[in-house]
Amino acid sequence: MAKSNDSARSAPWAPADPPERLRRLPSWLLNHLAGRSNRIVATYVEHLGRRSDYAVLASLDETGPASQAELARRLAIDRGDLVGLLNRLNDEGLAERRPDPDDRRRNVITITAAGRRTLVAIGRDIQAAQDELLAPLNAAQRATLIDLLQHMVDHHHAEAAEPPA
Amino acid sequence: MAKSNDSARSAPWAPADPPERLRRLPSWLLNHLAGRSNRIVATYVEHLGRRSDYAVLASLDETGPASQAELARRLAIDRGDLVGLLNRLNDEGLAERRPDPDDRRRNVITITAAGRRTLVAIGRDIQAAQDELLAPLNAAQRATLIDLLQHMVDHHHAEAAEPPA
DNA sequence: CCAATCTCAGAAGTACTGAAATGG
DNA sequence: CCCATTTCAGTATTTCTGAGATTG
Numbered sequence: 001m002a003k004s005n006d007s008a009r010s011a012p013w014a015p016a017d018p019p020e021r022l023r024r025l026p027s028w029l030l031n032h033l034a035g036r037s038n039r040i041v042a043t044y045v046e047h048l049g050r051r052s053d054y055a056v057l058a059s060l061d062e063t064g065p066a067s068q069a070e071l072a073r074r075l076a077i078d079r080g081d082l083v084g085l086l087n088r089l090n091d092e093g094l095a096e097r098r099p100d101p102d103d104r105r106r107n108v109i110t111i112t113a114a115g116r117r118t119l120v121a122i123g124r125d126i127q128a129a130q131d132e133l134l135a136p137l138n139a140a141q142r143a144t145l146i147d148l149l150q151h152m153v154d155h156h157h158a159e160a161a162e163p164p165a
Numbered sequence: 166m167a168k169s170n171d172s173a174r175s176a177p178w179a180p181a182d183p184p185e186r187l188r189r190l191p192s193w194l195l196n197h198l199a200g201r202s203n204r205i206v207a208t209y210v211e212h213l214g215r216r217s218d219y220a221v222l223a224s225l226d227e228t229g230p231a232s233q234a235e236l237a238r239r240l241a242i243d244r245g246d247l248v249g250l251l252n253r254l255n256d257e258g259l260a261e262r263r264p265d266p267d268d269r270r271r272n273v274i275t276i277t278a279a280g281r282r283t284l285v286a287i288g289r290d291i292q293a294a295q296d297e298l299l300a301p302l303n304a305a306q307r308a309t310l311i312d313l314l315q316h317m318v319d320h321h322h323a324e325a326a327e328p329p330a
Numbered sequence: 331c332c333a334a335t336c337t338c339a340g341a342a343g344t345a346c347t348g349a350a351a352t353g354g
Numbered sequence: 355c356c357c358a359t360t361t362c363a364g365t366a367t368t369t370c371t372g373a374g375a376t377t378g
Binding site for chain 2: 017134
Binding site: 009010035067068069079080082083084103104105106107 | 334335336337338339345346347
């Protein structure tokens with residue numbers, strides 16, 4: 001008749017003892033660390049509603065206003081899911097949605113001044129989170145890791161862009 | 166009135182154009198590649214019901230029979246979620262669940278011969294998937310990447326195990 | 331008529347929480 | 355009485371699918 005004990009259920013920080021076959025498996029390592037990363041980021045970031053908010057705001061800030069479909073394409077997010085996300089950003093005054101005068105099918109999404117401020121705040125928190133995530137590595141190792149990961153992402157994109165010759 | 170066109174909704178393989186601020190962000194890279202990895206694995210693996218099935222079967226094969234709580238601890242999976250997973254493995258004849266004679270609170274989970282066979286089959290498919298995932302890297306780069314990722318995982322475990330000195 | 335955009339509604343997979351029931 | 359184990363039910367979050375409505 002335990003009430004609320006549950007000594008250790010799965011506890012996010014609980015040490016795992018993965019089978020040998022998984023320990024060096026890239027897909028397992030990536031999934032494991034992605035989960036770890038998300039948990040760490042969640043503890044550091046206060047201002048973040050959903051995880052893709054930062055990506056959307058950053059994209060708007062860097063590349064300028066865009067239609068929803070355009071945004072979805074840039075970030076590889078589902079167009080439908082973007083609807084609710086932008087509703088929230090709109091409600092919080094971080095982004096604005098207005099009809100495109102040139103093509104009345106589109107909405108033009110713009111980041112607001114408040115959006116830019118929270119973008120900066122989130123960026124600070126996220127950087128702190130990266131430091132904890134990468135704590136086990138020294139500077140050189142961090143650079144190497146990032147280069148390798150980024151290379152994989154870029155190369156996969158390239159392959160997807162140009163179908164097999 | 167489009168019927169089923171939807172040229173590109175978000176398309177898993179669709180090239181993304183992430184903001185600069187995210188391009189080199191470890192947490193973004195890890196999440197992006199974890200997703201990519203899962204999609205690739207899904208296309209290669211036929212025999213896999215859920216993604217953690219492989220981990221459970223491998224753990225049973227390597228470390229031997231275990232109770233559910235023991236398994237959950239080893240793999241850092243929620244005990245509750247393990248219930249449904251083991252139900253499936255049981256239904257498919259890949260694992261057996263029997264009460265522990267010594268401690269009647271426990272179930273002893275054992276992998277079956279059929280379980281070992283599918284374990285091997287899944288392992289083959291997963292290896293093929295890793296090759297596609299790591300295609301952008303040469304052998305040396307792959308080894309470096311795996312070492313770095315594994316080092317991170319191990320170190321995070323160690324820190325979680327022994328509270329801050 | 332076809333294509334693209336925005337929107338809504340719902341399914342599916344996964345992760346986490348709380349609690350009940352049994353037994354040590 | 356307290357702790358551990360299995361199980362169930364419910365919540366939350368994310369991702370994906372299908373379709374409707376508007377406009378080009």
